[in-house]
Amino acid sequence: MLLELRDLxxxxxxxxALHGIALDVGAAEIxxxxxxxxxxxxxxxxxISRVIAPASGTVTFDGRSLDGLTPEDVVALGIAHVPEGRRIFPGLTVLDNLRLGATPRRATRAEIDRDLDAVIELFPKLRTLATKLGWTLSGGEQQMLAIARGLMAKPRLLLLDEPSLGLAPLIVTGVMETIARxxxxxxxxxxxEQNAHLALQIANRAYVLETGRVALSGPASDLLTSDEMRRAYLGSAVRTRHAEPTSP
Ligand SMILES: Nc1ncnc2c1ncn2[C@@H]1O[C@H](COP(=O)(O)OP(=O)(O)OP(=O)(O)O)[C@@H](O)[C@H]1O
Ligand SMILES: [Mg+2]
Incomplete structure (x- = not known):
């Protein structure tokens, strides 16, 4: 496994807040x-990103314990964290926001320019916004910028915290497709994600947390059809289904 949490x-x-979490993420999985x-x-x-140190338990990334590391060390090892609420720099241009994402790598200007091209290819809208200041962007554009900035660190593991929050449904679909890509x-x-239905469409596996414990886990396709999951977490989808006429 690329990432392993034990008794966290x-x-x-x-x-x-966490009462002993065990969780695995394999390479190339969502x-x-x-x-x-x-x-x-x-x-x-x-x-995981070491913004907070655990009271006990272990986080292992690619076989290496993250014990005692700083958040900067963790980025340098290849883990990028895109936090809740798209913390982009409002007073900087889109390009400067993106360049800042590469700071932990000590890359050359030429390498950074090449990587800028690669993330802009993933989020083509950012090209037309390149010289705009962060605060002028819409919510969806800011979320794209936040994810693109995370990618500028060239992570092997990307931690995304609620990328769909507050976005219009059409924009959310685009963001999810990009995450899959x-x-x-x-x-x-x-x-x-709080939107379980959405996340399970693109994920390989999922864990469901309930007050600091893993309550359910398994392949995404199993969870999408599990009775327990539907009762507790896919509420709106279940209600829609029950509203449909049923044969006697
Ligand atoms: N800075 C903090 N100080 C004290 N308690 C906190 C702090 N941040 C979170 N908590 C508590 O820890 C628990 C877990 O919070 P956390 O933010 O991880 O939940 P979450 O699943 O991300 O929720 P949400 O869906 O609202 O983002 C909650 O009980 C919360 O009140
Ligand atoms: Mg949260």
């Missing part, structure tokens, strides 16, 4: 991390 416990002061508000999804990503091109993805 994370606290905010006296509050224990793994979805699902669950309701406050379940611990963002905390899991923050613990990123994985096809070889970058492993751990995708946090």
């Amino acid at each position: 416990v994370t606290r905010y002061g006296a509050v224990e 793994v979805a991390l699902l669950g309701a508000n406050g379940a611990g999804k963002s905390t899991t990503l923050k613990t 990123i994985a096809r091109e070889g970058t492993t993805v751990l995708l946090v």
